[in-house]
Amino acid sequence: MLPSAAQVAADVRLALEEDVGSGDLTARLVPAGPVQARILCRQQAVLAGIPWVTEVFSQVDGNLALDWQLADGDAIAPDQVVCTIRGEAASILTAERAALNFLQTLSATATATAAYVAAVAGTGVNILDTRKTLPGLRLAQKYAVTCGGGVNHRVGLYDMVLIKENHIAAAGSIRAALEKAAALFSGIPVEIEVENLEELEQALVAGATRVLLDNFDLEQLALAVKLNAGRARLEASGGVNLQSVAAIAATGVDDISVGALTKDIAAVDFSLLVS
Structure with missing residues (x-):
């Protein structure tokens, strides 16, 4: 789910306002004239x-020319050049940090996701993201999750409606929460969270089609799959x-939903080098 061009532009404007502000003072020391730079990944x-x-780079200087050697979702080898840039040195250096911040963060999410996807390869299980994202970068990080598979x-x-423990308590019961969701929302996915097998059975009897199994251990998960018998889509979450x-x-x-894809990430090591 690549965000719209308008959303990407808005993300970038905020990043440049934060970093460049009223102007890049140090860039004034850089002589005018075109150079070539490259972005490489150290890992x-x-x-x-x-x-x-x-x-x-476009917002900083529309005359800068970028040549990407890879596409989003591609695997990167250590010390591989991913992009070359040509244009005014001062412009490239002004754009450097904001550009690398996006690249290191989103590639970190894609890299983490790819590791989880590889770990469950062949099982048919989907690795899902969550709402545990960096403020202001949710759509960007969710896009990065898809880049990682x-x-x-x-x-x-x-x-989407996700009925959790406190919603159930406020509604009075699992059945009451599901019935109200069915009455209020047509064509909108509804999922309900359960914390044990008894609650799972209640949800299934009440017609749940998607259930989140919250912090079930392996034995409980296996029993939940057996109890479910294909009636609802089951999502494991927690730990x-x-x-x-x-x-x-x-x-x-x-x-399987994994909050770590977007919140427990280590930035990928990218560098920009001017030649």
């Missing part, structure tokens, strides 16, 4: 963020990491 990673990086869950509170995800997938659930 193995998955690339994500090209639209944002391209937009950064993951699948987007709901974007926000407005495009998922790279060491546990394959075993979770082996229980037979349909989806």
Whole structure:
């Protein structure tokens, strides 16, 4: 789900306002004249963020020319050049940090996602993202998840109903919450969170078609899959990491949501070098 060009441009404007402000003072020391620069990656990673990086350089100086050697979603080898840039040195250096910030962050999400996807390869299980994103970069990070082979869950509170523990308590019961959701929303996905097998059974009897199994251990997950018997789509959530995800997938659930894809990431090491 690549955000619109307008959304990318807005993300970039905020980043440049934050970094450049009223002007790049140090760039005034740089002699006028064209140079060539290259962006290289120091580590193995998955690339994500090209639209944002391209937009950064365009907003700083529309005369800069970028030549991407890879596409978003491609694997990067250590010390591989991913892009070359030609134009005024001062413009390139002004754009450098904002561009690399987008690239290192979004590639980090794509790289983390790819690792989880590889861990469950062959099981048919989807790796889902969550709303645990960096403020202001949700659409960008969710795009990066797809670059890594993951699948987007709901974007926000407005495009899907996810009935959680406190919603159930306020509604009075699992059945009451599901019945109200069915009455209010037509054509909008509805998912309900359950915390044990008894609640799962209540949800299934009430007609749930998508259920989030919150913090179930492996034994409980396997029992939940058996109890479900294909009636609803089952999503495992909570306590998922790279060491546990394959075993979770082996229980037979349909989806595994992983907050770490967007919140527990280590920036990918990119550098910009002027020649």
